[in-house]
Amino acid sequence: MKKLVFATNNSHKLSEIRAILGDRMEILSLSDIGCHDDIPEDAPTFEGNALAKAMWVKEKYGYDCFADDSGLEVDALGGAPGVYSARFCGRPHDDAGNNAMLLEKLAGAESRAARFRTAIALVVGENRHFFNGEIHGCILEAPAGDGGFGYDPLFRPDGWNHTFAQGTPEEKNAVSHRGRAVRALIDFLENNAI
Numbered sequence: 504m505k506k507l508v509f510a511t512n513n514s515h516k517l518s519e520i521r522a523i524l525g526d527r528m529e530i531l532s533l534s535d536i537g538c539h540d541d542i543p544e545d546a547p548t549f550e551g552n553a554l555a556k557a558m559w560v561k562e563k564y565g566y567d568c569f570a571d572d573s574g575l576e577v578d579a580l581g582g583a584p585g586v587y588s589a590r591f592c593g594r595p596h597d598d599a600g601n602n603a604m605l606l607e608k609l610a611g612a613e614s615r616a617a618r619f620r621t622a623i624a625l626v627v628g629e630n631r632h633f634f635n636g637e638i639h640g641c642i643l644e645a646p647a648g649d650g651g652f653g654y655d656p657l658f659r660p661d662g663w664n665h666t667f668a669q670g671t672p673e674e675k676n677a678v679s680h681r682g683r684a685v686r687a688l689i690d691f692l693e694n695n696a697i
């Protein structure tokens with residue numbers, strides 16, 4: 504069976520994609536291949552970071568691989584926090600701090616329009632393929648809901664009357680940036696002999 508590494512150790516992301524691909528393909532995590540490296544993510548774009556992670560695995564471990572990178576882009580902040588989404592407040596993965604920083608920076612802003620974006624890079628042999636997903640919405644004045652993670656309590660997708668943090672995981676996956684990018688990747692994997 505074709506083996507493909509997903510450059511992540513996020514068990515939720517792994518089981519989601521394994522369930523969809525079934526026994527058509529074996530999806531390995533970073534720990535499955537003995538990779539415990541702190542892979543640098545310092546590119547200026549989501550695509551660049553996703554490709555850097557996938558190339559790291561390909562070059563160092565020899566496996567075909569895909570990797571993802573996501574974040575929030577806010578119009579009034581010129582696209583920030585973008586690739587700095589996980590550490591906007593200066594501390595990595597401090598969701599409460601990041602949300603507080605976002606509200607502070609948007610105080611008095613005319614536009615609160617924003618979008619989440621995901622880029623996936625797939626490296627197969629010498630070939631590289633990219634898949635993208637985005638969801639547009641706006642940043643509320645105060646957090647609402649306790650589901651999800653990251654900026655979910657502040658993000659209300661266009662057409663919804665509640666935030667991502669107030670929706671169910673299924674409702675979010677159906678429209679989210681990550682859901683869309685993953686479905687584009689899966690469509691490619693199912694329809695191309697790689």
Ligand code: IMP
Nearest residue numbers: 571572573574575588589652653654655
């Ligand atoms: P990652 O590349 O998927 O790890 O996402 C990087 C950062 O972007 C996360 O740590 C969050 O701050 C933010 N982010 C990405 N996707 C989401 C989402 O679906 N909801 C809320 N925040 C997100």
